[in-house]
Amino acid sequence: MYKINENYLKLPGSYLFSTIGKKVRAYKEANPDKDVISLGIGDVTQPLAPAVINAMHKAVDEMGKKETFKGYAPDLGYEFLRKAIVLNDYKNRNAFVETDEIFISDGAKSDSGNIGDIFSKDNKIAVCDPVYPVYVDTNAMAGRTGDYLEDKQKWSNVIYMPCVKENNFAPEIPEETPDIIYLCFPNNPTGSTITKDELQKWVDYANENGAVIIYDAAYEAYISEDNIAHSIYECEGARTCAIELRSFSKNAGFTGTRLGFTVVPKDLKCEGVSLNSLWARRQGTKFNGAPYIIQRAGEAVYSEEGKRETREQVAYYMNNARVIREELKSAGYTVFGGVNAPYIWLKTPDNMTSWEFFDVMLNRANVVGTPGSGFGPSGEGYFRLTAFGEYENTIKAIERIKNI
């Protein structure tokens, strides 16, 4: 008799956003006349940039002609895209990354889940708490996290690094030494980040302790302050301890277009074994590349028009973030984030739990946000709002929240 992966049965309930979806659907069914505004899931609302649209039309035409038709893509992705990435995301920021260290993918969610494939089951992971649920869930599926302790809302074999108001939402070096450290800056969900100097400390720590950092830089386009690294490879020594995940979802609105990449430096070795080779083998065996049309779309993001147009999108969302932050602050809420990230992280008022506040927001303001506790136990008592809505809706939502 065949056997299933029993680790899946340890996963608590359903994925956070599925639960929210169900609650919202139930409310809408019971209140069909209400206009519910979502500042919940981190999905963008602005259309793709004209430069991207033009590039895709051109690529679609190429696929329709025998002379320019494209079959299987090169294993790592097309060189035109990997070159544009190296130049714009790394060389221009004085970070050394080569084209054969870039692996084009269908997005950072896939990569952040799949990257675990190349590591042994016997690694102890450390995560910021709260954090994007995919890091922990995918490690739970792989059997790395021990058992889920319902009362503590924690896994028994995970090192949680609390990121709370008291430490300015910056993780501290944990007492126990982890093997794999997940860092995401600017952070989802807290919207906070750390300085380049602080990040350098993590790089040094990883190199000194034989740990590897999985660095999720999906929100780097939202960084507005100077002393913050856009890539971990801006830090000295990161090439021997860090893998970086990047996404086109938030900087260019590709949530429904699907494109991302992972950087695995050739200097990253575990007892002489190159992680770049392992990931190349993993992707070459279990993945067949992102569509040609979408890779051309990604290339267009780096064109002059593409850069200008996507910068405008980011500015649009960051204006939303500013409005949410300032308005809620003036209404007496304690708010964080929204300066270098499209997320606003607020303290729930009157010691409400995150889910209690979710219900108040849904029922009394008809606004959907994300309960902080869904991102980890230290998220309890917090609530996430995203700046990815339309401006008009964002204004309306904030007015309603102020009137609760």
Next chain:
Amino acid sequence: MYKINENYLKLPGSYLFSTIGKKVRAYKEANPDKDVISLGIGDVTQPLAPAVINAMHKAVDEMGKKETFKGYAPDLGYEFLRKAIVLNDYKNRNAFVETDEIFISDGAKSDSGNIGDIFSKDNKIAVCDPVYPVYVDTNAMAGRTGDYLEDKQKWSNVIYMPCVKENNFAPEIPEETPDIIYLCFPNNPTGSTITKDELQKWVDYANENGAVIIYDAAYEAYISEDNIAHSIYECEGARTCAIELRSFSKNAGFTGTRLGFTVVPKDLKCEGVSLNSLWARRQGTKFNGAPYIIQRAGEAVYSEEGKRETREQVAYYMNNARVIREELKSAGYTVFGGVNAPYIWLKTPDNMTSWEFFDVMLNRANVVGTPGSGFGPSGEGYFRLTAFGEYENTIKAIERIKNI
């Protein structure tokens, strides 16, 4: 110190097609004046159908307008596509499959590798020999296959089911009972298939012995004979023992466009646990959907024009297959396949090994094929040619082979 997945180190050499690529590059560098024709890797050469091109242009335009822009896709894929699949691929063939049993993906290679995630490490797999290398390699990465025995070119903990001339390339029920059985019909690489009655025996066997079948039907569009199942769900009882993998790569030329799907019936349960739920959890956590534009392209494959146009593509390739088969046969070669599949499987002449014949073909005919031994030990002494080339090149290649 972090640890890598040691199973990767057990994998022999590099992926088959990388080795071929290296040999071909070396030959071309040494002989820059030679015109090398590839009938090697199974990549298509005909442009996408006009119906597909039109659908993509329309979808690209939608992505450029605020009113029609699409962010994250539904977890399982868009319903318009899942409905078209259910109607055309299943209902019209009297196979019962529902829309919430279809999981849209970026292709069958990803799915055939990732499907292993939901199974325990402790399952013994059975594979046809020879076979598409991804099944075995991904199980090796997961630690299911034991050790690679260099002398036998086999893994110690895999059940190999030889498919050779003597048994008409049809696998026989193995002596040892497997937990997971990989079947691919029409078969890659042998181009052979089995009748629906024979497939029914496998379904009965799996149900009786608590095995699960991973059924790869990537080449079903090439079936020309009547008594062959296009889907395993045409067999009675398949809903309680089989997962089916489908691809748009070969029936519609999507190798560079990337789209596929996996069917996991709700009746498929392991001691009460629904595999449909497990796969939904896997995909919901580690995957974020195929691009909207590409899902619209997939929908167009099922439109009336799309069906007509892609049928013409398949006919074009099958004409190549016919030519290769008939011409090589008349030249004295022993050939198989090419009737219900785009692959021709030929016996190497003069007891040459597969790689010896590869070298003869490359050096003396300037034609690239795939050595049968690359697909498994029972492929030794065979050689695969694909029908996916352009007609003119195919004719030229065959003439050269005949003149060796």
